Amino acid sequence: MIKVSVVVPIYNVEKYLDKCLYHLVNQTLQDIEIICVNDGSTDQSQIIIDRYMKNYPDKVKGYTKENGGLSDSRNFGFQYVSGEFVMFSDSDDWIELDCLERMYAKAVGGQYDIVVCGMRNVNEHGTDLGSFALFDTPEITKEQLLVESNSATNLLFKKEILNDIQFPVGIWYEDLATIPRIIAKCDKIGVVRESFYNYLYRSDSITRTYNKKVLDILIAFDYITSCNKYSDAFIRQLFSTHIYFTILRANQIENKEEQFLVLEQLYNYVKQQFGIDSLKSSITYSGLNEKMLMSMFFKHQFKALMLILTAEWKVKKILVSKK
Known part of the structure; x- marks a missing residue:
């Protein structure tokens, strides 16, 4: 057997x-x-x-x-x-x-x-x-x-x-x-x-680039909700653990117009499915930097958010290349 x-x-x-x-x-x-x-x-x-x-x-x-x-x-x-x-x-x-x-x-x-x-x-x-x-x-x-x-x-x-x-x-x-x-x-x-x-x-x-397929995470959550086995509160909690990394991936989209469209669709999904304030209250931040960046997303400050993330990513690649 x-x-x-x-x-x-x-x-x-x-x-x-x-x-x-x-x-x-x-x-x-x-x-x-x-x-x-x-x-x-x-x-x-x-x-x-x-x-x-x-x-x-x-x-x-x-x-x-x-x-x-x-x-x-x-x-x-x-x-x-x-x-x-x-x-x-x-x-x-x-x-x-x-x-x-x-x-x-x-x-x-x-x-x-x-x-x-x-x-x-x-x-x-x-x-x-x-x-x-x-x-x-x-x-x-x-x-x-x-x-x-x-x-x-x-x-x-x-x-x-x-x-x-x-x-x-x-x-x-x-x-x-x-x-x-x-x-x-x-x-x-x-x-x-x-x-x-x-x-x-x-x-x-470290050199991977992304595209609008990062929004497939919304399809994934549609699969989860469709099974009707989890509470709304838990789905909101689960989404809150993924949204930050989705934003980081959006920052790696080379086409800036596509990048901002992705952020807009992600923001609208949050607004419609959970409510901005409701999701904000569900997030457990790992540090002040993450809290600051997510605050900018919730305030719809996409341009400033992407500028900061791009600068941080450049520093990260320099540090990795020196190891």
């Missing part, structure tokens, strides 16, 4: 894939399957997949498809899952060797629908950039998990709760649009307080 199926979407990650698959085939939990979905890669990723399929024929299964993105690859891979539990792993990340054994034991021992582990951010030099989703209690509520993290990759799911839910194709924030709907179906969430999932913070992240 397959205890855990791991679905790995793969697209042009020849530089990172070997490390990801090595840590999967060498898991201390033996009864697992690794479902590799090649999402139309044009590099040497398929050669690496073929090698692992040859060397580990009982564990590694490979499938190819036309490029359709992360969500499409996860949905595609799930149809081949035969395990009792399911995990999703990004192909440039890796998990600790006892990750699946520990999480599976927790799930079965406590009869949990979902088990969460901590995530460690690591750069390409191997530097530990810090961890999150480390909870102090052996189990948590749905709301506690979602406020801390909406990632799909540090969760072990009982297969049945995934059966009628798919990741939305073609939008950003696919995890945010999906994980709350899955969690809404579960009864118990268990915790393994170890950073078993290693998220690779790639060097190209």
Whole structure:
């Protein structure tokens, strides 16, 4: 019997894939399957997949498809899952060797629908950039998990709760649009307080630019509200944890006209869905700088807001380049 199926979407990650698959085939939990979905890669990723399929024929299964993105690859891979539990792993990340054994034991021992582990951010030099989703209690509520993290990759799911839910194709924030709907179906969430999932913070992240797709976060919240499982107060609280980072991403839009249109639409969404004062009262600020910037957004002072954020971003890139 397959205890855990791991679905790995793969697209042009020849530089990172070997490390990801090595840590999967060498898991201390033996009864697992690794479902590799090649999402139309044009590099040497398929050669690496073929090698692992040859060397580990009982564990590694490979499938190819036309490029359709992360969500499409996860949905595609799930149809081949035969395990009792399911995990999703990004192909440039890796998990600790006892990750699946520990999480599976927790799930079965406590009869949990979902088990969460901590995530460690690591750069390409191997530097530990810090961890999150480390909870102090052996189990948590749905709301506690979602406020801390909406990632799909540090969760072990009982297969049945995934059966009628798919990741939305073609939008950003696919995890945010999906994980709350899955969690809404579960009864118990268990915790393994170890950073078993290693998220690779790639060097190209600092130079990434954005576009109006940052507004897909509004689509994600429409998905969340449509499941009718969370209170208005909690949805407002959850949105308050994401709006600041959405504004930071808007600042990375190169087209200034598009940038201000995005801010305008975000402002109008807040005004219509929550009310400006209502959302302001829900935000817990991490510092004075964030409080100042959000105050400018709520006052509709977009030009000054973008000038300050642009200056801060330039300083950040200079500091990163000197490390």
